[in-house]
Amino acid sequence: MGPPEPAPDPVNQAMIRHWVEAVGDRNPVYVDAEAAAASVHGQVVAPPVMLQAWAMRGLRPRPPAGGTAQDELMALLDEAGFTSVVATNCEQDYDRYLHIGDHLSAAAVIESVSDEKGTALGPGHFVTTRITYTDQHGERVASMLFRILKFRPPQPAGAGSGGKGEEGAQPRPRRPRPALTQDNAFFFEGAHQGRLLIQRCASCLRLRHPPRPMCPHCRSLEWDTVEAGGRGSVYSYVINHHPQVPAFDYPLVIALVELEEGTRLVSDLVGVDPGEVQVGMAVEVDFVAFDDELTLPVFRPVAAG
Ligand SMILES: [Zn+2]
Numbered sequence: 001m002g003p004p005e006p007a008p009d010p011v012n013q014a015m016i017r018h019w020v021e022a023v024g025d026r027n028p029v030y031v032d033a034e035a036a037a038a039s040v041h042g043q044v045v046a047p048p049v050m051l052q053a054w055a056m057r058g059l060r061p062r063p064p065a066g067g068t069a070q071d072e073l074m075a076l077l078d079e080a081g082f083t084s085v086v087a088t089n090c091e092q093d094y095d096r097y098l099h100i101g102d103h104l105s106a107a108a109v110i111e112s113v114s115d116e117k118g119t120a121l122g123p124g125h126f127v128t129t130r131i132t133y134t135d136q137h138g139e140r141v142a143s144m145l146f147r148i149l150k151f152r153p154p155q156p157a158g159a160g161s162g163g164k165g166e167e168g169a170q171p172r173p174r175r176p177r178p179a180l181t182q183d184n185a186f187f188f189e190g191a192h193q194g195r196l197l198i199q200r201c202a203s204c205l206r207l208r209h210p211p212r213p214m215c216p217h218c219r220s221l222e223w224d225t226v227e228a229g230g231r232g233s234v235y236s237y238v239i240n241h242h243p244q245v246p247a248f249d250y251p252l253v254i255a256l257v258e259l260e261e262g263t264r265l266v267s268d269l270v271g272v273d274p275g276e277v278q279v280g281m282a283v284e285v286d287f288v289a290f291d292d293e294l295t296l297p298v299f300r301p302v303a304a305g
Helices: 013-023 033-037 048-055 069-079 185-192
Strands: 084-094 105-113 124-134 140-151 197-201 223-227 231-240 252-259 264-268 282-289 295-301
Touching (some): 048 084, 185 295
Antiparallel strands (some): 105 124
């Protein structure tokens, strides 16, 4: 994609501290010189997953001319109508821990551009980039595979299509499917039956949501579920105007609902004027079958009286 880009700053304690505070990682080997010296590392190390932070370009705009091959490729895909982008996967490999004072460079190559693929988001091309990170001695310290999908967004119904002629009557795209796992499948199966289920630790009986394999309180891997009464209140909310995904109606009210049982979940809030939504508003669950396969809980204000 171009010559290796040197990181703006060497690996330093200030950036590490901000990063571990932001993610809530309290491992002392990242911030406490004494504890780090007594550890297997012998000195402070940077969290490995912080890798990208060292050599990211940040918000500085690239010069209008003389961009990288990646910029050229993105412009070509844009011109071909693949104007939307979503990151699909990222894999990092670490050769060693990074220490204070290491100064990285990042060299990126475009590893592959797929043929046009049909995806749930629209037709598009997967672009895979490989970034190799080296230190001040030219030794490789890590590498990263980063894949994006550049896709053609569906045209909103009624939007002029510039004379291509065949658009405008497309069926509405289906709502995105949840990524089902052995931990969360119960929630969506329950919703399909019109039941709002909450995961419960079988050892200490605490409730938790979103579903996950281990109880954060007693570390038990045993769990069952309880059916929620379906009543709660708006703990927080956002009203989404943009960007718009065709499967949804806008403005889209997205609420963080606190159930009477104490757990919170993110859900659509329906049956209310977006301007009328308030924190603390009493709501109750309803179940909407968006299509034959997908039924999800939504919440609506509790009817007065
Ligand atoms: Zn527990």
